[in-house]
Amino acid sequence: MRTAFSVETVRAAELELMARVPEGALMQRAAAGLAVVCAEVLGKVYGSRVVLLVGSGDNGGDALYAGVRLARRGAGVFAVLLSPERVHAGGLAAFRGAGGRVVGIEGAEDVLRRADLVVDGIVGIGGKGGLRESAAQLVGAVRESGVPVVAVDLPSGVDADSGEVAGEAVRADVTVTFGAYKPGLLIDPGREYAGVVRFVDIGLGGVPGGGDGSGEGAVEALQYADVASLLPLPTGESDKYRRGVVGIVAGSGRYPGAAVLCVAGALRGGAGAVRYVGHAADAVIARFPETLVSAGPPSKAGRVQAWVVGPGLGDDSERLEDVVGADVPVLIDADGLRLADEAAVRGRSAPTLLTPHAGEAAALLGVAREEVERGRLAAVRELAGRYRATVLLKGSTTLVAAAGGGGAVRVNPTGTPWLATAGSGDVLSGLAGALLAAGLGAGDAGAVGAYLHGLAARHAADGAPVGAHDVAAAIPAAWRDVRGD
Numbered sequence: 001m002r003t004a005f006s007v008e009t010v011r012a013a014e015l016e017l018m019a020r021v022p023e024g025a026l027m028q029r030a031a032a033g034l035a036v037v038c039a040e041v042l043g044k045v046y047g048s049r050v051v052l053l054v055g056s057g058d059n060g061g062d063a064l065y066a067g068v069r070l071a072r073r074g075a076g077v078f079a080v081l082l083s084p085e086r087v088h089a090g091g092l093a094a095f096r097g098a099g100g101r102v103v104g105i106e107g108a109e110d111v112l113r114r115a116d117l118v119v120d121g122i123v124g125i126g127g128k129g130g131l132r133e134s135a136a137q138l139v140g141a142v143r144e145s146g147v148p149v150v151a152v153d154l155p156s157g158v159d160a161d162s163g164e165v166a167g168e169a170v171r172a173d174v175t176v177t178f179g180a181y182k183p184g185l186l187i188d189p190g191r192e193y194a195g196v197v198r199f200v201d202i203g204l205g206g207v208p209g210g211g212d213g214s215g216e217g218a219v220e221a222l223q224y225a226d227v228a229s230l231l232p233l234p235t236g237e238s239d240k241y242r243r244g245v246v247g248i249v250a251g252s253g254r255y256p257g258a259a260v261l262c263v264a265g266a267l268r269g270g271a272g273a274v275r276y277v278g279h280a281a282d283a284v285i286a287r288f289p290e291t292l293v294s295a296g297p298p299s300k301a302g303r304v305q306a307w308v309v310g311p312g313l314g315d316d317s318e319r320l321e322d323v324v325g326a327d328v329p330v331l332i333d334a335d336g337l338r339l340a341d342e343a344a345v346r347g348r349s350a351p352t353l354l355t356p357h358a359g360e361a362a363a364l365l366g367v368a369r370e371e372v373e374r375g376r377l378a379a380v381r382e383l384a385g386r387y388r389a390t391v392l393l394k395g396s397t398t399l400v401a402a403a404g405g406g407g408a409v410r411v412n413p414t415g416t417p418w419l420a421t422a423g424s425g426d427v428l429s430g431l432a433g434a435l436l437a438a439g440l441g442a443g444d445a446g447a448v449g450a451y452l453h454g455l456a457a458r459h460a461a462d463g464a465p466v467g468a469h470d471v472a473a474a475i476p477a478a479w480r481d482v483r484g485d
């Protein structure tokens with residue numbers, strides 16, 4: 001598991017560690033790691049020209065001490081001080097002592113023009129709100145210059161706890177983060193601003209030692225091994241019922257394809273059997289003859305261990321209500337989200353998994369789509385609280401919040417923009433539905449489903465466009481990949 005911790009937790013852990021190590025030791029560890037990465041990006045340090053953007057806190061201190069190390073290796077290092085009167089004093093003295101040169105903000109453009117590397121030490125986890133005017137202008141000048149950027153701890157202007165960006169922010173090629181991943185490095189838009197993230201161990205260990213030790217508010221990304229341990233594998237004792245029967249209520253006369261793609265996802269997701277209920281039975285059977293189809297209400301279709309309802313459903317609210325009333329786990333997607341009654345969803349006793357994209361989430365929350373895309377973490381928590389359901393928010397960063405909205409939010413690390421193709425969400429809902437039917441909890445089903453889905457898209461696309469059916473067909477490859485076969 002890759003875990004990102006809130007600023008509060010990181011600060012508490014740092015305080016605890018600082019009490020046990022010599023003064024300044026943590027900053028030296030951070031600066032040493034930072035300088036190593038800067039040297040890698042430069043290729044050749046001797047004779048190179050490095051510009052440090054130095055803010056008024058310890059983030060600027062890190063940059064200055066890294067500048068010291070680069071200057072000692074023969075780089076020409078310039079520090080642009082945003083607030084000369086409040087700069088890290090020890091760092092500045094050491095920097096001057098190593099031959100570093102200080103320039104005011106007015107001299108920034110001149111040194112940027114001839115720079116090989118910019119080190120962004122404007123602000124780190126102490127940042128509040130959007131970048132101040134002078135910092136924002138400097139960031140604009142850096143972008144114009146086109147010089148590669150290494151960000152210190154996190155790109156200045158990115159909110160560490162949420163990944164939100166209010167106005168201008170540094171676009172880094174590499175971000176060197178210290179002690180712990182910050183949520184903003186894993187969640188868009190922040191994730192995109194961070195570029196490649198490099199981790200430097202400063203001795204914080206597993207982190208939540210400080211504070212209440214709960215790591216509350218953290219974000220977690222499943223890794224291969226986590227997913228492998230959650231995959232439902234058939235055993236000698238298995239039969240189709242024990243593996244999980246998933247019921248699918250999807251598709252309509254107008255959108256039969258959604259049903260086909262949803263069934264495709266469910267079959268590749270390891271369902272022992274798929275029951276299909278709806279208006280697209282002919283299309284489903286033509287493509288997947290193993291599907292058990294029926295035309296009546298879902299509650300009369302036979303036993304299932306989980307339902308998926310909504311993709312391409314149209315206005316079939318009767319079937320939707322029938323499924324919402326079932327006492328097995330239910331995944332609600334697409335049209336199902338539009339039609340579902342909030343109180344009925346809240347009142348369910350079995351787990352519910354909602355899988356909106358940003359537009360659907362915005363409609364449910366009564367806000368603009370952009371607001372959801374700007375603040376994904378807040379939106380997914382809010383929805384999970386409102387509906388008392390697990391919520392998987394799809395998009396450039398897919399997030400999964402547990403019912404109620406509290407606790408760690410899962411962030412999917414395998415996403416790829418090749419997934420932005422019609423019908424790929426239908427595949428995901430079938431896939432996650434099969435995992436629910438196999439007995440995974442709603443959070444695990446969502447997170448594992450998103451992980452396999454993203455990986456399948458990478459396998460299918462391999463650098464070229466794909467359709468949603470290609471993604472479904474590549475789920476077995478993703479599955480093998482995770483199992484290490």
Ligand SMILES: NC(=O)C1=CN([C@@H]2O[C@H](COP(=O)(O)OP(=O)(O)OC[C@H]3O[C@@H](n4cnc5c(N)ncnc54)[C@H](O)[C@@H]3O)[C@@H](O)[C@H]2O)[C@@H](O)CC1
Nearest residue numbers: 014026027056057058059124125126127128130131132153
């Ligand atoms: N605490 C520790 O043990 C360690 C901290 N380290 C570094 O210290 C950083 C945190 O340092 P600080 O707590 O001093 O905070 P920062 O340096 O991140 O930021 C605080 C300073 O930035 C200014 N600022 C805040 N918001 C701003 C905005 N929107 N626009 C422009 N300026 C803004 C504030 O006036 C303040 O002076 C970390 O991100 C990391 O880089 C590392 O040295 C490792 C050890």
Ligand SMILES: Nc1ncnc2c1ncn2[C@@H]1O[C@H](COP(=O)(O)OP(=O)(O)O)[C@@H](O)[C@H]1O
Nearest residue numbers: 357394395396416417419420422423424425426
């Ligand atoms: N830019 C992106 N990067 C990564 N994944 C994306 C991106 N855009 C969309 N996706 C993924 O593609 C899928 C699209 O689902 P959805 O929006 O429901 O489409 P549809 O309704 O056409 O099936 C989701 O899994 C979503 O997370």
Ligand SMILES: [K+]
Nearest residue numbers: 123152154156
């Ligand atoms: K920074």
